[in-house]
Amino acid sequence: MPGFFKKNIFNCVILSAVILFVAFPILQANGQPSQSITIQGRVLDKENGSPMASAHVYISQTKVGTTTDSNGEFTFSTKISGEKTLVVSFLGFRTNARTIDLEAENTPLFFVIEMEPNQFDLDQINVSTSNKEWLNNFGKFRRYFIGDDNLAQQTSIENPWAISFEIDKSDNLVATASQPLIVKNGALGYEVEIDLVNFTLHQNGETSSYTYYSSFKEMTEERRSATNTWNRNRERAYRGSFEHFLISLYNDELRTNDFEVVYMGSYDPFSIKEFIITSPDENMENEQGVKVFRLQDPVDVLYGDKKQ
Structure with a gap:
């Protein structure tokens, strides 16, 4: 069986020369000017x-x-x-x-x-008050926002009570937070403060969309072994991640870094170069180092060693 895992990806992506990592920061690609x-x-x-x-x-x-x-x-x-x-x-x-x-x-x-003070339009949503229902919704939120792999299992939301869930008129699950979420990732050694702008789990239960802002700090640990474990886990989390994919795509290193882009639902690859637009959009004429990739249909991204 191929050593691939598959991820759904986007219809259109715009990449600049500097890419920031999201969710739980693994690495940073920030330039350093000569002065503060x-x-x-x-x-x-x-x-x-x-x-x-x-x-x-x-x-x-x-x-x-x-x-x-x-x-x-x-x-x-x-x-x-x-x-x-x-x-x-x-x-x-x-x-x-x-x-x-x-x-x-x-x-x-x-x-x-x-x-501006927060204002919620309660006429547009059906508020759920059942504790059992809240726990069920929180489980869905955690899965799509944090993940469910081994590293994610070592991650905790310290103030989950700040999250509220509603069902909108399209039967989508909508999450809001009354205060910044404090997320501790014991596997990577980060504490992240997240301002959740919006989170929507679509009614099909397979796709979600969200916007947030975050700041983070490294957790302290006196044991050298813990620090070494964090560094190994950070490297492991980066490999095959969406950030790793974006950088590989920008640098034309998908194959080198064990990525394969295929038609959704199949293992039939195609050349991503077919979708590179050599002439930037009009609103990007003054931007340097910008590449634009457009896909006609959603695709899957495979990652792993083909020899496994």
């Missing part, structure tokens, strides 16, 4: 203009960030470069995210960020 860039600003309540103390301000998918002081002000520095997402979160308010360009010549950067 200072990011500062103030966070205000949009309704009354009052400063918001203790709001969480961070660059998504990094360790970089801080909290606002009693005047709602924040400041921090970083050597990360490129186009990133600056996120502000506060309990009871909508997460505010904006794209920022971190280039040394732009330092310092200053932002005034207005936060």
Whole structure:
């Protein structure tokens, strides 16, 4: 039997030269400018203009960030470069995210960020209150958001009670979180804080879509053996991951890295080069290092050693 596992993939993907890893960070591909860039600003309540103390301000998918002081002000520095997402979160308010360009010549950067209270349109959803039903929905959420492999089994959501589930008019399962989710991944040695923007498990029970922002820190462990295990697990988690696939696709190294793209539901491969658009879209004319891949139909991605 082939040593492949199969993953469904996308209809259209746009890849830039810098790819950030999502979910649980394994590696980082951030450029380092010659000097630090200072990011500062103030966070205000949009309704009354009052400063918001203790709001969480961070660059998504990094360790970089801080909290606002009693005047709602924040400041921090970083050597990360490129186009990133600056996120502000506060309990009871909508997460505010904006794209920022971190280039040394732009330092310092200053932002005034207005936060809007969360508002839920309960007329559009059927609220489920059964504890048994909640547990069932949480199991589905965990499977699609965290995973169910051996590494995922060593991952815990520390505040699951912050998650609410509803069924929308299309019978999709919708998850929202009243506060950032604290996720501890004991297999990889990371603690991740996740601002869940939206999560939808479609009624077919086979596909899901979600948007989130995250910051993380490495867990501490005095035993050297634990650190070595984390490093091995991080490498293992990266191999065959969606991030590994994207980088391999961008660098034209799919075969080299044991990936095979096939027509969905089969093991019949085709050349991914057939779908590379050599002329960028009009809105990408000024972008450098951009590749655009378009697929007419969904495909499967196989990963593994063909000789197994």
